[in-house]
Amino acid sequence: MSHPALPRRLLAEFLGTALLVTAVVGSGIMATQLSPDDVGLQLLQNSIATALALGALILTFGPVSGAHFNPVVSTADWFLGRRAGTGLTAGQLGGYVLAQTVGAIAGSILANLMFALAAVDLSSKERAAGHLWLGETVATTGLILLIFALARSGRSAVAPAAVGAYIGAAYWFTSSTSFANPAVTIGRAFTDTFAGIAPSSVPAFVIAQVAGLAVGVGLLLALYPGVERVADDVVVAPPRTPAVRSTSEESTPS
Template identity: 80%
Template sequence: MTIALPRRLLAEFTGTALLVTAVVGSGIMATDLSPDDVGLQLLQNSIATAFALGVLILMFGPVSGAHFNPVVSAADWLLGRRSGTGLSPRHLAGYVAAQVTGAIAGSVLANLMFDLSAVSFSGRDRSGGNLWLGEVVATAGLVLLIFALARSGRATVAPAAVGAYIGAAYWFTSSTSFANPAVTVGRAFTDTFAGIAPTSVPGFVVAQVVGLAVGVGLLAALYPDAGAAADQVVVPADDQATASRHP
């Protein structure tokens, strides 16, 4: 059977919401458990995020591809245009809307679970050229990883590989690897460990778009026919679902 667009959008909304809930909730828990050790807080936050991301990809991948990220969805559309694969422009717009609203809902849910105000805009400034460079690196690497796995027929290991990459990138990038415009927007709605000030969001999003361009450029050089595998991102969906991806 084909997978209807509303089902895929629900999967993207729910998956992104739960991802942000994991990011924000584990950050709050980490500061409660280790109030005087920022390094330990980051370790706890990164481990929880990496594990949650892998599990969520397994849960929702067969329905929507488990993008949870406008950058991944945009790359899927960009790379699949010539091959007639990947997302159509209309479906891309739906995915992005579901991801952004889901990310905001995830922050609200985490705030409420820890008895905080449902919405409390972050005051944590995250601006500066070094942080933006970190986002370019993190985002480009994520795009390259996901589509290289799909092109080489290894999309089934994406849950573990993507989770591991994001967990590692928490530590080797200066920005702690947001690498996701939707998650960046969502994290502005919580004034906690994982938050980002609304004024810092545009710089991060621009850096992530640059990272998208760098990642797609590297894919074009290393895997010229990567677009042919766009329907396998992130986890292969029902083979017949491809038919519903185009009007």
């Protein structure tokens, strides 16, 4: 299967991650403005906007880069695919992670600017507790399982809806509200708003997400033998080149 050139893929990862964080942060700001006295309603508004935006972004950028938007997804893609010669190479993985992280920071800055806030305003919201780290591990494990199980079972086409639905639900069933993404976690440290996370809380969240990655990959290998062969189909398979019709077929009247 041929892939778009790496610069195009990295641009797609940068833009997709940036717009994802813009949706997360921007909808959080709007929610606090619309429902200033109801935190539950704020979370509902934030989660719905994030889930819908994520599905749309996967549809938009999936055919170019796979729409990972997440270093743990890209790392799983590299780790699982390296034995079968599929998925990302180590060099491509480094490019993806850098593009995703820079994109996440840019997305947070963009959201701040859209709501007339300081471009960079480091968050003061501490999220440091064992139950939150456990929530991040659970959220990340589930995300890795979902994405690669869809690819392994030939259902990558439903990934936009399924991944968006999972993240929207995980806002509510995890104690951490499911960041499940190291790049997004770093990006959200650059906004002191509803969706922010204090820089001092970021390292532990990332460690928990890496733990979720390890658990998710281990479960995939146990549950879905041969999953490494479909790393090229994560998250949305790149479009295959249509077969060229023969001259005889083209000239045959219908």
